[in-house]
């Protein structure tokens with residue numbers, strides 16, 4: 001990769017805008033490709049307001065020059081629709097860094113990247129799109145990437161920016177740790193409530209049992225995670241601001257398809273493969289799937 005990589009962001013929503021702002025701050029001048037045309041993007045992070053010059057281009061039929069590094073920040077349910085951008089932007093040495101939840105990013109995205117290398121990442125921070133279209137970054141921006149050459153390219157591109165990038169030797173364990181967090185956030189989408197709902201003892205108890213089930217599957221998948229994690233995670237959810245949301249709840253509130261399969265379905269599917277009973281997933285997954293996809 002050249003020292004000044006040519007960088008593109010596909011899907012400039014809550015996470016894409018945060019990373020685009022970080023790239024802009026680092027002097028990378030990201031090109032922006034989305035679904036909704038915009039003249040510019042705006043990130044609000046603590047007292048800072050960062051404006052990323054656009055435009056956001058929306059017509060993939062017009063093509064796009066290849067990029068060295070592509071950040072893909074569409075939802076997992078939107079990858080297929082974004083595939084024409086990937087076809088235009090990728091050449092064999094392009095790195096596509098997937099900014100999504102889930103432990104199946106390579107499986108989901110690789111079929112749509114005819115050329116180039118797919119790099120999974122873990123997005124740890126919450127960001128919310130505001131009614132005026134700006135994005136509110138609610139915590140320090142932080143990514144984890146595998147400690148590989150493409151991972152280091154991502155780290156370099158974001159160095160000196162508001163977004164910290166941590167290379168991990170044991171990426172699998174961290175990715176499953178984040179998956180557990182996403183799995184119980186599914187209870188927020190089902191109840192239609194924000195983090196405050198975990199103050200209820202019954203929801204905290206259900207969340208704890210669900211996390212223990214997810215932990216058993218994560219370990220069978222090779223994640224090294226301790227017995228204390230479920231309780232720690234419930235305590236963390238109970239300590240969040242009561243109005244803290246999650247992207248799957250934002251999607252439910254907007255009537256959009258939910259990422260139920262990559263965030264919750266995966267535990268059920270992988271549990272079955274390993275012969276691990278997942279009674280809570282048996283209930284939660286169809287409820288999320290039906291909430292997302294109907295019919296009715």
Ligand SMILES: NC(=O)C1=CN([C@@H]2O[C@H](COP(=O)(O)OP(=O)(O)OC[C@H]3O[C@@H](n4cnc5c(N)ncnc54)[C@H](OP(=O)(O)O)[C@@H]3O)[C@@H](O)[C@H]2O)C=CC1
Nearest residue numbers: 011012013014015034035036074081082100101126127247
């Ligand atoms: N938000 C958060 O706090 C966190 C989210 N994540 C994960 O990050 C990923 C992205 O989530 P998030 O940023 O919240 O999602 P958003 O819905 O905010 O952003 C998705 C963006 O992709 C755009 N888009 C949709 N279809 C296409 C297309 N065909 N071509 C190009 N762009 C398209 C959307 O456009 P439009 O504006 O028209 O909808 C939107 O700008 C998800 O996997 C999520 O689970 C992970 C950690 C935290």
Ligand SMILES: CC(C)(CO)C(=O)C(=O)O
Nearest residue numbers: 124125126185246247248
């Ligand atoms: C907020 C966070 C980090 C945890 O639920 C998230 O991953 C999401 O909103 O999708």
